[in-house]
Amino acid sequence: MPKITDTQSIILTRAASRPGNLAMPLPDGLAGAAAKMAVAKMIERGWLEEVDANLRRNEPLWRETGDGHGTTLIATNAGLEAIGIDPVVASTVSNVRKAAPAEKAAGVAADDTPGLKLASIRQGTKQALLIEMLQRPGGVSIQEIVNELGWLPHTARGVISGALKKKLGLAITSEKHSERGTVYKLDVA
Incomplete structure (x- = not known):
């Protein structure tokens, strides 16, 4: 597999976090010949695809075709896989985001909708392992996280609170148990 550059990685990562895996707009500072060259290589490798823009949804244009389109x-x-993102997860998050405006229109309060900011978690990372641990039927205690991941207790609590609850919007619950201490759990819906 060809090596991915930082610019290509940024373009694909941003695309993975947008509805429909939209790669536009390109990162700031990437314009003109440099943009054309980067996009051409990514299309050649099969990481990007040029499609008709939906002007009704105000999708940003890559180029005009001359006939008003x-x-x-x-x-x-293939582009998502090149940066280690499972395409199924990215499309699932994209579908959740598309459903959020419909829920708001139906009267669901903005605070009730989780604020997803990342498309997915790369497999094999400690964060991905923590999510798997939280999905266990009995949940996971801080001490079990410390033993398996090698983190300090305050790091484990910080990742659960900051990265998973706040940034990813995951609904993680906690319960106090006399034998295990506080047990955290992520219900799989």
Whole structure:
């Protein structure tokens, strides 16, 4: 597999976090010939695809076709896999985001909708392992996290509170148990 550059990684990561894996707009500072060259290589490798832009949804244009239409760029499954993101997870998060405006229109309060900010978690990372641990039927205690991941207790609590609850919007619950201490759990819906 060809080596991915920092610019290509940024483009694909941002695309994975947008509805429909939309790669536009490109990062600030990437314009002109540099943008054309980067996008051309990514299309050649199958990481991006040029598709008709939906002007009704105000999708940003990559280029105009001259007949009053334009094209935009989307990340392909191969592009998402190149940066270690499971395409199924990215499309699931994208679908959740599309449903959020419909829920707000139906009267669901903004605070009730989790604020997802990342498309997915790379497999094999400590954060991904922690999420798997939290999904165990009996949950996981801080001491079990410390033993398995090698973190200090305050690091484990900080990741649960900050990265998982606040940034990813995961609904993690906690209960006090006499034998295990505080046990954290992520219910799989």
